[in-house]
Amino acid sequence: MAVPTVRKLFHLLTDDDLSPEQAVALIEFAAQLKAQHRAGEPQHHLLRGKTLAMIFQKPSTRTRVAFEAGMAQLGGHALYLSTADLQLGRGETIADTARVLSRYVDAIMARVFRHADVVELATHASVPVINGLSDLAHPTQGLADMLTIKEHLGGWNGRTLAYLGCANNMAHSLALSGALVGLSVRIATPPGCRPDPEIVQRAQQIAARTGARIEVLTDPIEAVRGVDVVYTDVWVSMGQTVPDEVLAALEAYRVTPAIMAAAAPHAIFMHCLPMFRGQEVTVEVADGPQSVIFDQAENRLHLHKALLVELLSDAGPGVLR
Ligand code: CP
Ligand code: NVA
Secondary structure, eight states: OOOOOOOOOOOBSSGGGSOHHHHHHHHHHHHHHHHHHHTTOOOGGGGTTOEEEEEESSOOSHHHHHHHHHHHHTTOEEEEEETTTSGGGGTOOHHHHHHHHHHHOSEEEEEOSSHHHHHHHHHHOSSOEEESOOSSOOHHHHHHHHHHHHHHHSOSTTOEEEEESOOOHHHHHHHHHHHHHTOEEEEEOOTTSOOOHHHHHHHHHHHHHHTOOEEEESOHHHHHTTOSEEEEOOSSOTTOOOOHHHHHHHGGGOBOHHHHHHSOTTOEEEEOSOOOBTTTBOHHHHTSTTBOHHHHHHHHHHHHHHHHHHHHOSSSOOTTO
């Protein structure tokens, strides 16, 4: 009689739920799935009969479509559940929602305002929970961005990414994902917009093992000098407010051709999207030859697929087992 695989319940709430080895292996598997997909090799057998519930407290283009299309390509099914349509919107608890959904589906992805909500979901779910963006972190974006960086720069070791702007969920995930793969990360922000010190400390502890350096700076030019990647994100994230004096200070952090000129000549420009052209980045940079923003968007698909296969089947390399 076949012995069923006993699988440890794994949740991806922040990037560092993965070890450095797991993060690298997951990204390598995503690159493999991408190559197979491009070669037209069938992938439907990988998650046939599996269902992913996707809870959205706020809007999404990339996260929703990359998870939904990814499940379809793998032969599974994804359910889009906006909180307005769920009983959650009428006051049913997150804990009860987690328990009920766990009886129907094989995994839950959630985009939430408060990070504590995705933690609460994971606490009460008996299936894997994936953070599809919270106010603290955006791990599926951070990890997918590491794949994009590897594709464009050939690797992570000895490379540096400078993040300019307000330190938000994206800055946190870049610090953590960068640390996991051995990419150095400099976060440059004005006072009033600093990263969470606990996340920085966690990233620095990981970086000490992987050979990376995680730094928080103030001067945008000092931060981008000689770097391989210049990254920015919106100044005001969904559901947040930024005081006028901080918005005024952020003017110096806009990614302009002059900022790109201070980076290495081969530097790439990255943004998780959606962007406000003219605010955090100029049109020339956003749509210029150094920009890899649409490769980033595409790689969400492949990273999500790798994560889903690892979470829901035994067909992958077994990164999370
Ligand atoms: N980058 C990202 O998560 O985009 P969406 O908000 O469109 O999902
Ligand atoms: N920091 C942005 C990322 C959007 C994908 C936000 O949270 O709105």
